[in-house]
Amino acid sequence: MKPDVTSDLTIDPKLDAKIPAGPLAEKWDRHRFDIKLVNPANKKKFEIIVVGTGLAGASAAASLAELGYPVKNFCIQDSPRRAHSIAAQGGINAAKNYANDGDSIRRLFYDTVKGGDFRAREANVYRLAQLSNHIIDHCVSQGIPFARDYGGFLDNRSFGGAQVSRTFYAKGQTGQQLLLGAYGALMRQVAGGMVTLFQRREMMELVVEDGRARGIVTRNLITGEMETHTAHAVVLATGGYGNVFYLSTNAMASNVTAAFRAYKSGAYFANPCFTQIHPTCIPVHGTFQSKLTLMSESLRNDGRVWVPKKPGDNRKPKDIPESERDYYLEAKYPSFGNLVPRDVASRNAKDQCDMDKGVGETRLAVYLDFADAIKRHGEGAIAGKYGNLFQMYEKITGENPYQTPMMIYPAVHYTMGGLWVDYNLMSTIPGLFVLGEANFSDHGANRLGASALMQGLADGYFVIPYTIGGYLAGASFGKTHTGSEAFKTAVNVAEQRVQKLMQVNGRRTVADFHRTLGGILWDHCGMARNEEGLTKAKGMVANLRKEFWEDVYVPGNAADFNQSLENAGRVADFLEFGELMIDDALARRESCGCHFNTAFQTEDNEALRDDENFCHVAAWEYAGDERSPLFHKEPLTFENVALTQRSYK
Amino acid sequence: MTAKTINLTLKVWRQGRGEPIGRLETCRAENISKDMSFLEMIDVVNEQLTKDHQEPIAFDHDCREGICGMCGAVVNGRPHGHERETTLCQLHMRHFSDGDTIVIEPWRARAFPVIKDLVVDRSALDQIIQAGGYISVNTGGAPDANSLPIPKDTADAAFVPAACIGCGACVAACPNASAMLFVGAKVSQLSLLPQGRPEAAKRVSSMVRKMDELGFGNCSNETECEAECPKGISIIQIARMNREFFKARFS
Known part of the structure; x- marks a missing residue:
């Protein structure tokens, strides 16, 4: 039976987003004032579990530990530094307006809401834009080597869906550098004894007792043993589910299990069909292929997307004269050109290939051509901006993108859907918080480039440290232990x-x-x-x-x-x-x-x-x-x- | 036109969990496309082993785009194989020939005990970072990012060692199993930047002490680490760490 999705009867009181009252720009400020605080001396009595050590998880674990909460932090890899945030290439947005090109918190907010095709919450997105500037400040103080200009100030570049230059970057390794910053902060708290680290652990079950999230069951991936951990709150920062498609740009271990187990324990799952297909990836080349590799969207700053005008054209790119090339994005979207948002760029690439204008052996690819940019700025300048990406492309395909256009095709990259959370990032299970890609909150039906790093770090560094206190201070907790019925049942289910x-x-x-x-x-x-x-x-x-x-x-x-x-x-x-x-x-x-x-x-x-x-x-x-x-x-x-x-x- | 697929003989280190020592076992890798990565080749072998009801080869891997640092094995005696500045996941089979025999072993170092087959425990590298591989700043009161101009050359120089992926190939390559390149990379990044100066002396002393404690060897300038580093990090970073270390001693 199909649910009647247009009736108002389907509105559930559990889905109260708890958006603070007041004008948009004041909501977060007012809310921070209204949230109950936990007495500093009492923080040590509240144990917090953080699952995941990517940008959201590591920043949350470190920041909560800095406040004095004892934290247990879990990851599936051998080290927290491996989390897949590390692979983010292009950059992180912030409304600093350092470029003096008309940017503002309101513009970043507007671009993000519009980019998400008006399917995200205004209040969350505005808060994200407000916090974006603090992230850059904090990351610089951590020693992250962002790109700088000759005056020593931070450099910016442009990304899709925006007409201002607001993306901060560290070559093509921005995610790596930001993650290593958060990882450093986390390691400092491990050394200080505030965070206990559990590597090579997979969350198997969430434990809910008296209606509250009180712990997790993990499988020790080395010994196979089931282990139990209690807490006063559980924070999931377990990333997205793009690997449901088998081939995606996600790391091999990225999965939906932790989020799905939480869903089965009562957390609502929001907008699961919202999956971002990223337009610039290296095309598929064989059935043995295990994953797809992204080429940063920043390449669209200088690369021009084209296909042959004539369907079925088999000539090599260099043999196709300018007049027989279709720069379809520039023609169709003159004001944004090659920098249209990801969903639009991907769909257009698919349309071209459906018209048999695709290129390469599989005919499921379009060209991304740097010839003009190289002519204009020289090979050295292009290498300075994208050197590592060009090198990666050549390693994988065996072709030199300085000499012949890259071939790209869309691939599954990011999931906007995720566990439903309110303004405090709490799910429908009290005490279960969800951060980063694992929640659904800020990107609506399409995420703009360089916004994932922003959201992960905003959630971890600047939202959860406040909102979790409000929950802990306002809740009354019964005693729990790993031998309780709820824990026994959860272990049993996992085994x-x-x-x-x-x-x-x-x-x-x-x-x-x-x-x-x-x-x-x-x-x-x-x-x-x-x-x-x-x-x-x-x-x-x-x-x-x-x-x-x-x-x-x-x-x-x-x-x-x-x-x-x-x-x-x-x-x-x-x-x-x-x-x-x-x-x-x-x-x-x-x-x-x-x-x-x-x-x-x-x-x-x-x-x-x-x-x-x-x-x-x-x-x-x-x-x-x-x-x-x-x-x-x-x-x-x-x-x-x-x-x-x-x-x- | 050369053939698109090749056939190989693999000699792979197999060691069960808890076994004190393993052994090289031989298996075939048939019809391997030259477009595959080395890890995809192991995937194909593992699919076959599974179908034959044998245990697949355990190996660490994750991002498969050369940035997470999770993968790595010694291939024909060289960490991450023979291609320069390449992680194992980015090593493609077009660099091998039909009929080759390939020997695949785990990282070998006292500080990296084998867990199973090609999987080793590298948590010692995390422990070194815990000893000071960060800038002690709490979330909150950072000043505006542009209030501290940093010359482009300095920022670029700090970026070079910051590219370390923590894979441990430098340790595996070193005859002394030293982690000097890994430590040197982090020490260099943070000591070059003005934000990292206040703790520079404490950091280098503490990280080097921790490295020694964990059973890593010393540096005897073999430069094998530099040759095998998938991110091309140079022993200049070790030299800079040594300077920082002496400065810390004599200041």
């Missing part, structure tokens, strides 16, 4: 799932199922969707899940370092989560940002929103394995911006 995976003893490998699932979702729940395809995909995913539990083979044993078993658990969750994505895509009968339903488009083939019926956050509640998830909605109200048809022409 049984592992046993079940080991016992199937079928014939197909985990990777085989994962690849198949990814293919279904890419074809039917990717850059373009429609009801027919989604309905078909829903059945296919359900069948695949059934086959998985009958025919998967997991080698080795459970009480050991067993990477096949780790993957099997993650893929099992992806197989359930994939269906939730499809349900969400089916329910949102409009197009917005990344969610392009072919039945809803403008005459120019742009996304056509339906603000009357779909100006809301879709939040899904788990209702049991045999039942469809329950739909709830949080209406979005816009008091400070006018909802317009997004135009980048």
Whole structure:
């Protein structure tokens, strides 16, 4: 049965976003004043679990420890420094207006809300824009080597969806440098005894007791043992679920498991169908391929996107004269040109390839050409800006982008959807907070470039340290211990799932199922969707899940370092989560940002929103394995911006 | 036109968890596309091992784009293989020939005990950073970012060692299993920047002491670390650390 998503009966009182009253620019200030404080001497009595050590997790763990809270911090890798934030290339936005080009907090706010196609909360986004400037200040004080100009001041560059230059960067390794800054702060707190670090641990279950999040069950990935940890609050900063598509730009271990376990424990999952497909990635080249590699969007500052005008043109790029090239983004969007937002750039690349104007061996690629920029600025200047990216491209493809245009194609990159949180970043489970990519809060239906680093660090350094105090000071906690019924049940559930995976003893490998699932979702729940395809995909995913539990083979044993078993658990969750994505895509009968339903488009083939019926956050509640998830909605109200048809022409 | 696929013989270090010593075992890697990365080649081998109901080869990896520092193995005697400035995940099979035999071993160092097969425990590197590889600043009161101009040359020079990915190849390459390049990189980055100066003396002393405690060897200027560093970090950073170390001693 389909949920009636337009009725107001679906509005759930649990979905109170707790947006502070008052004018937009004063909300955060007022809220900080209204939040209850925890007496400094009492902070040591409140234990906090932080799962994840990326930008959001590491910054949260370090900042909370600085305040005096004892923190337990968990990561799946061998070291917190490996978290996938490390791979972010291009930069981090802030409304500093150092370029004197008309930027302001309000403009960053507006660009982000518009870029998200008006499907994010105004108050959250405004706060994000306000905090953006503090992030840059703090990161410089940590010794992050941002790019500078000859006067010694910080340099900026432009990113998609903005007409000002507000992106701070450290060559093509901004994420690495920011993460190592947060990691340094975290290591300082480990040395000081305020943070206890648990590496090579995977969160298997969230423990909810008396309606509050009180701990987690983790699997020690070296020994296979289940371990239990209590706390007064649990913070998830476990990243996005892009790997549900099998091929994505995410790291191999990125997964939905922690968030999905929280969903199954009662946290609502918001907008799961909002997946960002990034326009500039190295194209797919074979079935053995394990992941896709992003080429930073900053390349679109100097690179020009084109395809041959004639469909099926097989000539080498250098043999195609200027007059027979179609610089389609520049032609179609004269004011933003190659710097249109990611969803628009991706969809246009797909359209060109659908018209058989794609290039390269697979014909699923477009050119990104630096010839003009090299002619204008010289090879040295281009190498200075993008050297490491060009080198990476050459390593992977064996082609030299200084001499021949890069070939790029869209790939799954980021997930705007995530666990639903209120203004305090708390989920529908009291005491469970969700930060960074793992929550849904700030990017609406499309994230602008250089905004993920901003959000992760804003959440971790500057939001959670305040809002968690408000929760802890206002709650009364019963005693809990790892031997309680709730913990025993959670351990039992986790152990049984592992046993079940080991016992199937079928014939197909985990990777085989994962690849198949990814293919279904890419074809039917990717850059373009429609009801027919989604309905078909829903059945296919359900069948695949059934086959998985009958025919998967997991080698080795459970009480050991067993990477096949780790993957099997993650893929099992992806197989359930994939269906939730499809349900969400089916329910949102409009197009917005990344969610392009072919039945809803403008005459120019742009996304056509339906603000009357779909100006809301879709939040899904788990209702049991045999039942469809329950739909709830949080209406979005816009008091400070006018909802317009997004135009980048 | 050369063939697009190659066949290889692998001699891979296999060591179960808790086993004091492992052994090289031979297996075949068939129909390997030259466009694959080295890790994708291991994926293919592992798929086959799994189908044959044998245990796949355990190996660390994550981002597969050369930045997380999680992957790494000694390939034919060289950490991350023979290509310069390349992590194992960015080493492509087009650099190998049909019929090659490839020997794959874990990082070998007293401070990096083997967990299983090619997976080692590198938490010693985290412990070195805990000894002072940061600037002690709490979240909150930082001044405006542009209130402290830093000459471009200085900022660029600090960026070079900051590119370290903490993979541990320098330790694996060194005959003494020294972590001097790793420590030198962090010490250099922070001592070059004005923000890092207040703690410079304390930092270098504490990090070097910790490195010694953890069982890493000393530097005897073999420069193997520089040759194998996937990020091209030079022993200049070790020299700068040594200068900082002496300054700290005599000040």
